[in-house]
Amino acid sequence: MSTETKITPRAQDYNQWYLDVIAAAQLADYAPVKGCMVIRPDGYAIWENIQRVLDGMFKDTGHQNAYFPLLIPESFFKKEAQHVEGFAPECAVVTHGGGEKLEEPLYLRPTSETIIWSMFRSWISSHRDLPLLINQWANVVRWEMRTRLFLRTTEFLWQEGHTAHASDAEAEEECRRMLEVYRVFAEEHMAIPVIPGRKSEKEKFAGALRTYSIEAMMQDGRALQAGTSHHLGQNFAKAFDVTFQDEKGQRQLVWATSWGVSTRLIGALIMAHSDDKGLVLPPRLASRQVAIVPIPGKQADPERMTGEARRLADELGLGRAVVVDDRPNLSPGAKYHYWEQHGVPLRLELGPRDLEKQQVVLVRRDTGEKRSLPRGGLREAVRQELEAMQREMFEKARAFRESRTYSVDTEEQFRKTIEEPGGFLRAHYCGDTECEVRIQNETKATVRCIPLDAPAEKGRCPFCGKESGRRAIFAKAY
Amino acid sequence: MSTETKITPRAQDYNQWYLDVIAAAQLADYAPVKGCMVIRPDGYAIWENIQRVLDGMFKDTGHQNAYFPLLIPESFFKKEAQHVEGFAPECAVVTHGGGEKLEEPLYLRPTSETIIWSMFRSWISSHRDLPLLINQWANVVRWEMRTRLFLRTTEFLWQEGHTAHASDAEAEEECRRMLEVYRVFAEEHMAIPVIPGRKSEKEKFAGALRTYSIEAMMQDGRALQAGTSHHLGQNFAKAFDVTFQDEKGQRQLVWATSWGVSTRLIGALIMAHSDDKGLVLPPRLASRQVAIVPIPGKQADPERMTGEARRLADELGLGRAVVVDDRPNLSPGAKYHYWEQHGVPLRLELGPRDLEKQQVVLVRRDTGEKRSLPRGGLREAVRQELEAMQREMFEKARAFRESRTYSVDTEEQFRKTIEEPGGFLRAHYCGDTECEVRIQNETKATVRCIPLDAPAEKGRCPFCGKESGRRAIFAKAY
Numbered sequence: 001m002s003t004e005t006k007i008t009p010r011a012q013d014y015n016q017w018y019l020d021v022i023a024a025a026q027l028a029d030y031a032p033v034k035g036c037m038v039i040r041p042d043g044y045a046i047w048e049n050i051q052r053v054l055d056g057m058f059k060d061t062g063h064q065n066a067y068f069p070l071l072i073p074e075s076f077f078k079k080e081a082q083h084v085e086g087f088a089p090e091c092a093v094v095t096h097g098g099g100e101k102l103e104e105p106l107y108l109r110p111t112s113e114t115i116i117w118s119m120f121r122s123w124i125s126s127h128r129d130l131p132l133l134i135n136q137w138a139n140v141v142r143w144e145m146r147t148r149l150f151l152r153t154t155e156f157l158w159q160e161g162h163t164a165h166a167s168d169a170e171a172e173e174e175c176r177r178m179l180e181v182y183r184v185f186a187e188e189h190m191a192i193p194v195i196p197g198r199k200s201e202k203e204k205f206a207g208a209l210r211t212y213s214i215e216a217m218m219q220d221g222r223a224l225q226a227g228t229s230h231h232l233g234q235n236f237a238k239a240f241d242v243t244f245q246d247e248k249g250q251r252q253l254v255w256a257t258s259w260g261v262s263t264r265l266i267g268a269l270i271m272a273h274s275d276d277k278g279l280v281l282p283p284r285l286a287s288r289q290v291a292i293v294p295i296p297g298k299q300a301d302p303e304r305m306t307g308e309a310r311r312l313a314d315e316l317g318l319g320r321a322v323v324v325d326d327r328p329n330l331s332p333g334a335k336y337h338y339w340e341q342h343g344v345p346l347r348l349e350l351g352p353r354d355l356e357k358q359q360v361v362l363v364r365r366d367t368g369e370k371r372s373l374p375r376g377g378l379r380e381a382v383r384q385e386l387e388a389m390q391r392e393m394f395e396k397a398r399a400f401r402e403s404r405t406y407s408v409d410t411e412e413q414f415r416k417t418i419e420e421p422g423g424f425l426r427a428h429y430c431g432d433t434e435c436e437v438r439i440q441n442e443t444k445a446t447v448r449c450i451p452l453d454a455p456a457e458k459g460r461c462p463f464c465g466k467e468s469g470r471r472a473i474f475a476k477a478y
Numbered sequence: 479m480s481t482e483t484k485i486t487p488r489a490q491d492y493n494q495w496y497l498d499v500i501a502a503a504q505l506a507d508y509a510p511v512k513g514c515m516v517i518r519p520d521g522y523a524i525w526e527n528i529q530r531v532l533d534g535m536f537k538d539t540g541h542q543n544a545y546f547p548l549l550i551p552e553s554f555f556k557k558e559a560q561h562v563e564g565f566a567p568e569c570a571v572v573t574h575g576g577g578e579k580l581e582e583p584l585y586l587r588p589t590s591e592t593i594i595w596s597m598f599r600s601w602i603s604s605h606r607d608l609p610l611l612i613n614q615w616a617n618v619v620r621w622e623m624r625t626r627l628f629l630r631t632t633e634f635l636w637q638e639g640h641t642a643h644a645s646d647a648e649a650e651e652e653c654r655r656m657l658e659v660y661r662v663f664a665e666e667h668m669a670i671p672v673i674p675g676r677k678s679e680k681e682k683f684a685g686a687l688r689t690y691s692i693e694a695m696m697q698d699g700r701a702l703q704a705g706t707s708h709h710l711g712q713n714f715a716k717a718f719d720v721t722f723q724d725e726k727g728q729r730q731l732v733w734a735t736s737w738g739v740s741t742r743l744i745g746a747l748i749m750a751h752s753d754d755k756g757l758v759l760p761p762r763l764a765s766r767q768v769a770i771v772p773i774p775g776k777q778a779d780p781e782r783m784t785g786e787a788r789r790l791a792d793e794l795g796l797g798r799a800v801v802v803d804d805r806p807n808l809s810p811g812a813k814y815h816y817w818e819q820h821g822v823p824l825r826l827e828l829g830p831r832d833l834e835k836q837q838v839v840l841v842r843r844d845t846g847e848k849r850s851l852p853r854g855g856l857r858e859a860v861r862q863e864l865e866a867m868q869r870e871m872f873e874k875a876r877a878f879r880e881s882r883t884y885s886v887d888t889e890e891q892f893r894k895t896i897e898e899p900g901g902f903l904r905a906h907y908c909g910d911t912e913c914e915v916r917i918q919n920e921t922k923a924t925v926r927c928i929p930l931d932a933p934a935e936k937g938r939c940p941f942c943g944k945e946s947g948r949r950a951i952f953a954k955a956y
Contacts, residue, residue: 031547038597041542064519069509096571098621119516143576
């Protein structure tokens with residue numbers, strides 16, 4: 001594997017920069033099948049950390065994992081009218097199995113509401129069976145014309161929560177609870193500030209009453225939807241005839257939610273934090289938090305230095321999160337470069353003079369800051385540095401977002417600002433889908449969400465002039 | 479959800495017993511798609527424990543996880559002649575995507591050698607890139623005519639290790655190392671004794687030089703292949719043109735292994751340990767290790783008893799592995815029954831008299847043994863009981879296997895023993911595929927493996943009379 005890959009600067013070509021960062025950090029490759037990706041070990045390790053943290057949060061909120069089939073009969077999709085309209089055009093279809101043509105075509109799941117609600121029917125009969133709180137970690141397939149690694153691929157990995165409730169209010173509560181789980185995860189683990197809000201009618205999930213999302217800003221000012229939570233009402237219960245007997249003995253239709261995040265989050269991590277030197281990862285999601293580079297001086301014995309580096313690694317007590325770079329064929333400089341491109345949060349350099357002075361040199365990946373630390377108390381110093389980096393990356397991303405968020409009140413302001421400098425526009429929104437389509441066609445901006453905390457404020461849609469009760473966030477989006 | 483399900487006794491109908499145990503423990507359901515299964519939360523929790531332990535063992539032996547596409551071009555399969563012959567007939571085929579017919583049909587992966595080696599080609603160029611030690615956790619699809627929950631389903635979950643090496647010897651070493659990882663996992667975590675051995679030519683993986691497996695005995699005396707490890711030689715390197723430059727600057731073909739276990743292991747767990755009362759799980763793989771049932775006496779306050787049960791749960795320090803059954807609508811007896819069917823290793827009963835006496839009643843799921851334990855020191859007593867149960871379940875399974883393993887030397891002995899009582903037959907094996915086919919057709923027994931530790935012993939094949947150097951294990955198999 002090559003240890004050096006050229007990275008195009010962001011200012012020169014943002015899209016190429018994104019692909020170069022992924023290639024240099026060896027996170028993913030395009031697969032030989034159109035639109036599919038291979039997630040390489042260093043990319044998959046990020047996903048494993050995302051899974052580990054989120055899975056714990058799901059279990060802490062009472063959810064259990066299960067697994068439902070990849071293959072869904074075509075007829076299932078047709079049971080919920082909006083759902084089939086939204087998803088059928090992007091489905092991959094299995095027509096043959098075991099050498100024979102199938103009687104009914106099978107869709108590869110683009111999402112699992114239909115197959116799951118067909119099972120919920122036999123699992124739910126009484127109010128005592130509710131709430132039913134299920135999550136699934138799985139691959140899904142959506143046929144995409146224009147793909148981009150992590151952000152939009154034909155197959156991707158995700159989790160999908162599917163829950164069943166006895167009342168509208170309980171479903172709404174669940175839906176908002178999981179949106180909050182996503183917000184906490186994005187901000188505290190991914191170090192990405194997000195805006196939780198409600199999607200417009202046009203942008204809601206096919207088959208939902210309403211959709212909530214968290215929206216993040218990337219370094220080019222574009223928005224990225226980082227997670228969604230849907231209140232599905234009774235639509236799937238109706239389609240699959242799922243009822244329960246309430247405490248009074250009455251049959252009632254069940255209320256539903258679904259919510260999900262995907263490997264797209266890895267794309268968000270890259271675009272939110274990385275720089276022209278390569279990947280920058282928040283410490284909490286980095287599988288390797290510290291890289292130790294031993295520097296054999298002119299007189300020094302390389303094996304002795306490697307041994308010292310290993311001892312240092314043990315002192316840190318971080319297990320597999322510390323790597324000692326003992327590759328004999330690479331110079332220290334080449335190793336620095338390698339770990340910078342791979343986004344390892346902290347680098348420790350250890351040379352003969354450091355040994356003499358009982359110190360190590362610490363370099364922060366995000367700031368490039370370099371300083372010497374005494375060997376004594378290093379374990380605690382490294383722990384604190386990782387925490388500081390996590391916090392400061394979030395603050396930096398938040399400051400950037402603030403600096404690129406604009407309140408606009410006129411069509412002219414809107415059109416100018418979305419073009420240059422671009423970012424999040426806080427503008428009044430009339431709620432009219434036709435107007436929304438026009439704005440998108442003419443400016444490429446979409447309603448990202450109506451923030452949950454948007455204050456009531458009388459105003460008018462800058463485009464159609466209709467009255468509006470609060471501002472939405474508009475942006476160009478991934 | 480019903481709390482009581484009738485379980486057919488093993489002696490009456492072993493196959494129905496297996497399905498009843500699964501239904502009563504709510505582990506899985508058949509899906510509406512033929513041959514597919516839904517893994518319910520209690521079943522999936524077992525898989526999560528299997529994953530957690532094995533994943534740690536893979537990482538401890540230097541492997542990294544990655545993810546490769548589900549969809550594989552038909553042409554890839556055709557590059558390795560034996561491989562396509564073995565797998566193409568059982569593939570599911572995607573012919574349409576995004577509303578259009580595809581130019582080339584895509585197979586749903588039945589296994590991933592071809593897609594992975596097509597990527598290895600660009601990842602491997604020098605001896606410094608080797609060994610490359612990759613694992614993938616994924617779903618796979620193999621069109622099956624006769625399915626059985628967990629044991630054989632059209633879609634199943636598994637892990638597949640795929641490694642690349644500079645030499646035949648290193649590949650062989652890897653292959654045997656992972657077989658040993660599987661043996662340790664089966665014996666120490668699943669509490670199932672297994673025989674590691676080599677598969678016959680007839681039974682080896684399509685495209686492999688040789689295949690190793692671990693073979694377990696179920697309670698009906700049948701064998702279940704619980705894991706396989708393949709030395710693939712240079713077959714896939716040839717098919718996908720994967721070479722490396724060795725230390726002398728020469729181009730060499732790369733050597734390969736692959737190895738896997740699947741959700742079939744859950745079937746093995748059920749069949750090896752469960753009884754006529756329902757599921758029995760080894761403590762190390764049980765997500766709920768202890769169920770506490772509070773018994774509200776006639777005068778007692780039910781809420782007080784539940785509070786005491788919760789305090790007891792906290793004392794055990796086992797986190798989510800302890801469940802307090804506070805369902806108000808069920809009698810203690812119904813709860814005992816429920817947890818027995820669900821395979822929870824230990825039950826603790828806590829009634830007003832136990833409170834008075836500062837004790838709890840402990841019941842072991844595997845033996846039914848019931849005794850009182852003093853409340854002081856309970857945490858340690860429970861820990862020891864779980865360990866004892868794990869050990870004794872393994873010993874019991876080993877004793878059972880020994881009691882049903884027979885050395886047979888004549889065709890008559892072979893035929894009689896395989897019919898009644900059935901089990902593992904240690905018999906000389908000529909190595910001839912034609913003879914093997916005949917044995918299978920006439921007796922339904924197959925060569926399970928040639929045990930790695932089978933001593934050299936001169937003898938003759940009981941069927942064809944040809945000379946043999948050691949004994950193989952023959953059995954009817956799942």
